[in-house]
Amino acid sequence: MKHAVITGAAHGIGKALAHRFAQEGYAITGVDIDAAGAARVERELNARFVITDLRSDTGIARVLPKLIQGKPIDVLIHNAGINAVGRFPDISIENHERVIAVNFYAPMLLTAALLKADLFAKGASIVFISSLSHYTSYPGAATYAATKSGLASYARSLSIALAPQNIHVTTVFPGPTRTAHARRHSPHNTREEKRMPPEKLAHHVFRGVQKKKHLIVPGATNRMVALLGKWCPPLMAYAMRKIILEKL
Numbered sequence: 447m448k449h450a451v452i453t454g455a456a457h458g459i460g461k462a463l464a465h466r467f468a469q470e471g472y473a474i475t476g477v478d479i480d481a482a483g484a485a486r487v488e489r490e491l492n493a494r495f496v497i498t499d500l501r502s503d504t505g506i507a508r509v510l511p512k513l514i515q516g517k518p519i520d521v522l523i524h525n526a527g528i529n530a531v532g533r534f535p536d537i538s539i540e541n542h543e544r545v546i547a548v549n550f551y552a553p554m555l556l557t558a559a560l561l562k563a564d565l566f567a568k569g570a571s572i573v574f575i576s577s578l579s580h581y582t583s584y585p586g587a588a589t590y591a592a593t594k595s596g597l598a599s600y601a602r603s604l605s606i607a608l609a610p611q612n613i614h615v616t617t618v619f620p621g622p623t624r625t626a627h628a629r630r631h632s633p634h635n636t637r638e639e640k641r642m643p644p645e646k647l648a649h650h651v652f653r654g655v656q657k658k659k660h661l662i663v664p665g666a667t668n669r670m671v672a673l674l675g676k677w678c679p680p681l682m683a684y685a686m687r688k689i690i691l692e693k694l
């Protein structure tokens with residue numbers, strides 16, 4: 447039985463990923479701050495969870511001993527993420543720091559610790575959940591966008607560094623996805639049904655990991671938006687200003 451470790455697996459995209467990988471026969475270890483949500487997923491999937499706050503060094507350190515006791519890791523998905531949205535001067539420094547700690551610092555520290563402890567199986571994959579904001583910008587959440595582009599850059603270099611060890615690295619760039627995170631941080635939720643269901647995203651991720659893809663932009667619309675952001679930045683800047691910034 448293969449083993450997938452997924453952070454932020456108690457809700458949203460992480461939970462959908464846990465279900466998808468479990469469906470394919472993986473044993474699941476979730477890592478999450480929410481004990482009640484984790485207990486639900488544990489019951490649904492016969493998964494096990496490490497309950498911890500990935501925002502702090504001590505919280506990250508708590509994950510390692512639990513994983514040392516388990517099977518080698520075939521797939522590690524850095525999915526837990528938070529956001530802070532608003533007019534830039536209105537967001538507190540503490541909130542900026544929290545976003546950097548969970549979205550960027552935790553995946554780097556956890557990856558380093560697990561590599562040092564040699565916990566990966568042969569042919570393992572490390573997956574980073576970035577964001578379409580890497581291509582589009584995200585006015586109103588500049589720090590979030592920076593952490594997600596930082597992850598993509600980190601993953602790109604790590605991918606080359608780990609290739610000789612036969613560890614594959616994948617970065618995923620989801621667009622709007624129908625979760626509590628999106629609901630919490632959008633200026634309005636009037637077109638929620640347009641967001642990708644997390645189960646569909648999880649399917650794209652599973653397939654991409656199987657195919658050992660380096661980059662996954664899930665869904666045709668997201669791919670088109672990513673291309674526009676890459677090739678026509680002024681148009682994307684105009685769109686993001688209208689869609690997000692002016693509505694904050």
Ligand SMILES: NC(=O)c1ccc[n+]([C@@H]2O[C@H](COP(=O)([O-])OP(=O)(O)OC[C@H]3O[C@@H](n4cnc5c(N)ncnc54)[C@H](OP(=O)(O)O)[C@@H]3O)[C@@H](O)[C@H]2O)c1
Nearest residue numbers: 454457458459478479480499500501527622623625627628
């Ligand atoms: N939804 C979207 O539209 C979208 C688009 C692009 C990228 N993403 C990325 O996808 C990932 C998952 O997002 P989502 O929409 O599924 O979010 P979500 O519904 O808020 O779920 C995130 C999970 O991570 C947990 N978590 C948050 N902070 C944590 C911490 N400090 N330590 C441990 N666990 C923590 C949350 O627990 P609590 O619920 O208790 O906070 C929750 O269970 C994030 O990295 C996000 O940036 C999402």
